[in-house]
Amino acid sequence: MKNKEPIILIVVVFFALLTYYLVEPYAHSVMHKHVESEGFSYADLPTIEKKGDATRGQELVMGAGACVGCHSIEVAGMPAAMEPQMAAASYGVNPPDLSNAGAIFDAKFLVDIIKNPAHALMVEHKFDAEKGQMHPMVPFYGAGGDIDQEIADMVAYLQSIAVKPEEVTPTMAFENACGRCHAVSYENWTQIGIKPSFKDKKDSLAFDIKLLEYQDSIKAYMGKLPPDLSMYIRSRGEHYINTFMENPQSQLEGTAMPRVGVTAESAEKVIEYLEDAGDTKRHEREEIGMNVMIYIVIFAIFAFLWKKQVWRDLH
Amino acid sequence: MAHFTKATSVKDWLNQRLAIEKVEKVMASEYWIPKNINFLWAMGMILVVTFVLLLVSGIFLLMYYVPTVDEAFDSVNYTIMREVDFGWLWRHVHGVAASVVFLIIYIHMFTGIYYGSYKKGREMIWISGMLLFVAFSAEAFSGYMLPWGQMSYWAGMVITNLFSGGSLHANFLVEWIRGDYVPAQAFLGRFFMLHVLLIPVAIMGLIGLHFAALRIPHVNNQDGGEIDFDVESKKYLDGDKAGSKVMRFANDFMSKDMMVVGIFLIFFFYLVFYNYGFAMDAVNFDPADGLKTPTHIYPEWYFLWSYEILRPFNIDLGLVLFGFAQVIFVFLPFIDRSPNSIPANRRGTAFKVWFWLMLSNMIVLTAMGKLPPEGMFSAIGLVSAILFIVQWLALPIITSMEKKV
Incomplete structure (x- = not known):
């Protein structure tokens, strides 16, 4: 037959x-709407034509630019003036420390945010200066000279003090770009930093209260508490997170989340951080997967040979 | 009391007390299987293996899972996926096996329908099999609640809402099932109990019934021919292994079972390690939030066809037809009026068309059940759902007109 x-x-x-x-x-x-990544090229932002000078930039950042009025720059010996929950009560969210901003954020983005924060952050639907809705970050109006040159100098300064781009770690990228709004409880990260282990319960509760105060400010500023990102690598996936980071409005029109302006390399580091949080065992999975596949193929070959032997007499 | 003699060996000792040799003959070496069967007859063994995988992985998961609404999500996604050694492996095995088991069940079912394996004394095999399908469905649904993600919560909300009976507004029944107005602690607790105790016990009992039902009518074969098992098994035992139409279950057929199981496991572990996303919906990695409805709510793929029979109609008609679709398969042996118990391709055009149309239409329903009910998808879903019902209503007519082959 x-x-x-x-x-x-x-x-x-x-x-x-x-x-x-x-x-x-x-x-x-x-x-699901398909959004194509532009590779973090920020094509909508103007290209930089001026070459910046870090020394002049330093004077502007520390002086006329008034950056340090709100931002700390710890590598330059400028610690934060206020605790995060106090800063958030004043500005809505804790202004980032600028120590490594030059390495993590794209230069075009830095230029644009100094000049026009709401534009660079893509939150003009929330902050319209003409309607009196001022973005908490005050734009730089110039220090008397060529404003574009001055901004280029400031960015050059930020790049000069930052770690080298290849030294940016996943944690550094995540904390700078995402961590002041998003908690990642599986990595013990809160919006005001990793919660230390306190000996005294009172200290622990004091930390929690600071965190709650901080979260109240963000809630008021963003409209809701931004989600915990622990499992986002599984619930949204790499492609969604990448395109969302690059341009939040492309996936979720009207969202209060600003564009964060990371470089393509820093975006990869953010993804790696989220993989460590939500897909921790991926390397082990690949390694064991290969061993199991080899084992099971050998099993199938033996099963096949056994069948052949048993069935020889049946025909 | 029976007469016992001094045992000559351990085997003899056991034989006197447990009749192990006799049991071995009845269960394996003299359990006769027709030779003219193909690899589709190994689906039963694949289901046994998959059930064991589910049971063993489930036992490991049960050691760390915490059935409370506050801790369930983290006990799965943090404790099991990160803290417990190989917890991720057990979870992926469990999740993928829960999905794949339905693929094999559907293949097993359609094999039964194609070869007429529910006819002529095999009715109880079919009925016990369909009861197993119901039990597995309940097991899958209750298990899906446990990670307490967004899909768990909202699927629990939608499915328990069905019990309000549409215009009957039997909200008391919904509240009674949930133990609350919305899915909450009482709901999670009882579905946990159902998933880890009551339904698995029922499944094991039904598996026993399913096997027992096979005993007297014997396994069907791919030609639908009747085999005199007494004559053929005697021929085999007398040494004419090649001439006999039957073979031993063990080792003869079991060696082929194992070969097919081997190939299945390659496929299965490929899914576990490299393509598990289909079985573990992304939306369920967001913790349950009663104030945030997901954009798309859909069941797992194996429930989609019946979900699509519910969806295109108004709520009352939809519920009636949904109920019809849930139970109608059980009655197949009595709805099929044909005198033939042979493969579908030899039963005449009408049944052949009926079979392939039923299979294709259920795939169309499955696809439409997942796609958003808009525009063309709604129209296709409506036509498919009506076709499904019409096919079942037509089955007794077309089969009673079938000529004896």
Whole structure:
């Protein structure tokens, strides 16, 4: 009798794959808007034409630019003037320390944010100066000279004090770009830093109160408490997070989340941080996966040989 | 009391007390299987293996899972996925096996329908099998509640709402099932109990019934021919292994079972390590939030076809037809009026078309059940759902007109 098993196998595999295609790749392509990444090129921001001078930049940052009125620069010996919950009560969110801003954020983005924060951050729908809705970060109006040159100098200064771009760690990238609004409880990260282990319960509660005060300010500033990102690598996936980071409005129009302006390299580090939080065992999975596959293929070969031997007498 | 003699060996000792040799014959070496069957007959063994994988991985997960609304999500996603050694592995095995088991169940079911394995004394095999399908469905649904993610919560909300019976507004029944007005601690606690105790016990009992139901009518074969098992097994035992139409379950058929299981496991572990996303919906990695409805709520893929029978109609008609679709498969042996118990391709055009149309239409329903019910998808879903109902209503008519082959 003709052996029908190959054709039966083809039929079974065909219907299984058809079902898989329809309910997975196809259905998800219909349900979710597809946003293409621009590779963090920030094409909408003007290109930089001036070459900055870090020494003049330093004078501006520390002096006429008035950056240090709100921002700390710890590497330059300028610690934060206020505790984070106090700063957030004043500005809505704690203004970032600028020590490594030059390495983590894109230069075009830094230029634009100094000049026009709401534009660079893509939150002009929330902050419209003409309606009196001022962004908490005051734009730099110039120190008397060529404003573009002055901004280029300031950015050059920030780049000169920052770590080298290849020295940016996942934690550094995440904390600077995301960590002042988002907690990652699985990495013990809160919006005001990693909670230390206190010996005294009173100290622990005092920390919690500061955190709650901080979160109240962000809630008022953003409209809701930004979500904990612990499992975002599984719930949103790398592509969504990347394109959302690059341009939040592209995925969720009207969102209060600002564009964070990270470089492509820093974005990769942020993803790595989120993978460490929500897909911690991915390396182990790949390694064990390979071993299991090898083992199971050997099992299948032995099972096949056993079958051949047993069935020799049956025909 | 039976007469016992001094045992000559451990085997003899056990034989006198447990009749292990007899049991071995009845269960394995003289449990006769027809030779003319193909690899689709190994789906039962694959289901046994998958059930064992689910049971073992489930036992490990149970050691760390915390069934409270405050801790459930973190006990799964933090404790099991990060802290426990190989916790991630057990969870991925459990999640993928829960999905794949339904693929195999559907293959097993359609094999039964195609080869007429529910007819002529095999009715109880089919009925116990469909009861197992119901039990597995309940097991899958209750298990899906446990990680207490967004999909757990909202699927729990939607499915328990069905019990309000549409225009009957039986909200008391919904509240009774939930133990609360919304899915909350009481809901999670009882679904946890159902998932880890009551339903698994029911499944194990039903598996016993399913196997027992197979005993007297024997396994069907791919030609639908009747086999005289007494004559053929005698031929086999007399040494004419090649000439006999039957073989031993063990080791003869079991060696083939294991070969198919081996190939299945390659596929299974590929999914576990490299393509698990289909079985672990991304939305469920967001913690449950009763104030935030997900954009799209859909069940796991194996419930989509019946969900799509509910969805295109108004709530009352939808519930009636949904109920119809849930139970109608159980009655297949009695709805199929044909005198033939042979493969579908030899039963005449009408049934052949019925079979392939049913299979294709259920895939269409599955796809439409996931896609958002808008525009063309709604229209296709409506037509498919009506076609499904019409096909079942037509089955007794087309099969009673079938000629004896």
